[in-house]
Amino acid sequence: MLYLCLKYIHVIAAVFLFGFGMGSYLYLIAASRTANPQVIAHVARAVVRFDTWITTPAGFIQIITGYLLLTLAGLPLTTEWVMTSLIIFLCVGALWLPVLVLQKRLFVLASSAVETGKTLDDQYLPVYRKWFWLGICGFSGMFVIVMIMVTKMTPWRLVGLLA
Known part of the structure; x- marks a missing residue:
């Protein structure tokens, strides 16, 4: 029963990680295509919040539940598919901090344009x-x-x- 509960949490965390991540990504793409600083600032603020408070914790839940599932199943970390997915996960995770920093920068650039009443400057693109x-x-x-x-x-x- 514990294994199934952990697996459920692991899958739900994956849905949050992937779903919120992809949703944030697509919303900020759509907002950026408008070239409207007010729209971009509003969406970027929400994206930074969602990714900080929902997507990032879901990634940590993935790591914890994945490890516990492996332990309960008696699978070593060196199992080929486990090790491969873990390496890819760590690589994706290594992209996460730069993504958050860049999202925050997009928010700052758009907010600055809103405050000055100007269009986005050449730094945005x-x-x-x-x-x-x-x-x-x-x-x-x-x-x-x-x-x-x-x-x-x-x-x-x-x-x-x-x-």
Whole structure:
């Protein structure tokens, strides 16, 4: 029963991590496409809050419940699919702090434009592009992790079975 409860929490945390993360990402993309500093500032403020208070804790819950599930199942961390997903998870996590910093910077740039009554300055687009591409990398990794968790296979093993 404990295993099933932990697995449920692990899956719900994954839904929050992926769902809130993707939602925040898409909302900030949509807001940025308007080029309206007021819209961008409003959305960026919410995105920073959601990612700080919901998405980030969900990532820590993933680590804790994943470790407990492995322990209860008697699987070593060195199990190929476990180690692969953990490495990808850590790589995605390493992108997280820069993403949060860039989101905060986008908020500051948009808020500054609102306060001065001007349009977005030339600094916004380069910061946005970095944030956008880090998001692509992060979510690509998350898609692979979900595939690994569902199949219990590494990507190269799965490709080998399909070939």
